[in-house]
Each structure stands twice: as structure tokens, then as C-alpha cells.
Amino acid sequence: MAAARDSGGQSEPRLTFLMDSSSPGKAILIVEDNPDIRDTFRTLFELEGFDVQLAANGEDALASLARSDEAPCLILLDLSMPVMDGWEFLDVLRSREQGAEIPVTVLSANVDANVSRDLRTRYGCRVLPKPASVDTLLDVVRSYQHAGPGPTLH
Template sequence: MPPILLVEDDADIRDVVAELLRGEGYDVHGAENGEQALAYLHEAEREPCLILLDLMMPVVDGWQVLARLRAQDRLLALPVVVMSASSPAAAPADVAAFVRKPIDLDLLLGLVRRYCGRTPAEPD
């Protein structure tokens, strides 16, 4: 199963979400800013099944990551779930879903299952 790329600058949120997903059997790669996320995507042997992306981050923010993803044919179709406490004037274009912080973990897990499938350990 392809990994999930979790891009979140808040270590506590990143750790909680990663722990939840790993506990469900998913492979999770964490990045603390957009620059790390883009470097991972450039070097990864396979694309993630889903990107969980915070918008407000240092170095390279989520808006810039989205723009760079959508400018590359190889990454154009990757589903992105935006996670943010901010309320943008408009929902980001070309995203699979927008999840407000504090994150509803059941909602997030449902989205992960939709885009990455169930893990072998999960019942049908």
C-alpha cells in the first residue's frame, strides 16, 4: 500500500495523526513544512495515496505546495486533504476535502479510507 504524506508543522498534531493512522495499519511519512514535503515527493520511489496538508506553515506553506503539485503532471492527480484552523475566503481549488482544526479524527480516517483503501487488518 502506498504511504500517506502528512505535512504539518505542529509536532503534536503531526504525531497524533500519524499515530492514529499507523495504528490503523497505514504507512505514514511526516514532513514539518512544504519544503520537506516537496523534497520527499521528488525523491520518493512511489507517490503517496494521499497528502494531508496543513496550509499555514513556515518555509513553504500549503498554498505553495498545492501550486507546485498542480504544476507537475506526475503529481497533478494526487488527492490532497487540506487541514487548517484558518478559514480561507474560498476553499482551495483541486483538493479532495477540507478538514477544519481541531481535527475530527473519525472524519479524517474516513477520508483516508476513501483515498487509500482499507488496510489488510481492517474488517470490511
């Protein structure tokens, strides 16, 4: 993983990825701590032709993004996870230039109107209640598939 030095001399992980022009808009990152849900989503979206990356928590998701050659067209994110929850992940992702433009859809069972509004206004996230129907999930993912290239770093 690439690192940048901050003013205190500490190494700070940095997201570095380039778009792969062979299948633009076909990568999805699923950040979900429940392995059954992760596997179900992977199967569903792979059958639709998407390249699916999986992460069990926010820390794993940041590492996956740093290793990736392609920015995902969408991140599907759970909020309640161990190690690094969805809120902390969003704070880190949105603080990075290359992460600010990646669309995020939050899937959570515990989101009320205030939390949903905060996710939309503070992070630019779309919010879906869990469980979401297969048709709804596919509609959301397809809507981001051809939204244009993701962030690129050199």
C-alpha cells in the same frame, strides 16, 4: 532528487516516484508544522496500517515526494507553515504532471467559505476544519485508500 533543465539552463526539482505494488494505496504524506499534531497523526494512521511520511512544511513535502518510491494515496496538508506554506506547495505540486493527480485534503483552522471554495475549484482539494475528529480523519483517509494507483514516472 532528479532535476530537469529549463530553457534558462536552471535546474528545476522534479518529482519522480513509482508505485510500490506491495502495498498500493497505503501511503499518506502529512504536511504539518506542529510536531505534536504530526506525531498524533502518524500514530493514528500507523495503527490503521498506513505507511506514514511526515513533512514540516511544503519544501520538506516536495523533497519527500521526490525521494519516495510510492506516490501517496493522500496528502494531508496544513496551510499555515513556515518556509513554504500550503498554498505555495499546492501551486508547485499541481504544476507538475505527476503531482496533479495526488489527492490532497487541507486541514486548517482558518478556512472560511471563500477559501474553501478556492481550494476545491483551483486545486481539487477536500477541506476539513481543524480540529477534525478522529472518526472524520479515518473516514477521509480510508476513502482514498483504494482509489487506484497513483501517478507513475519512468
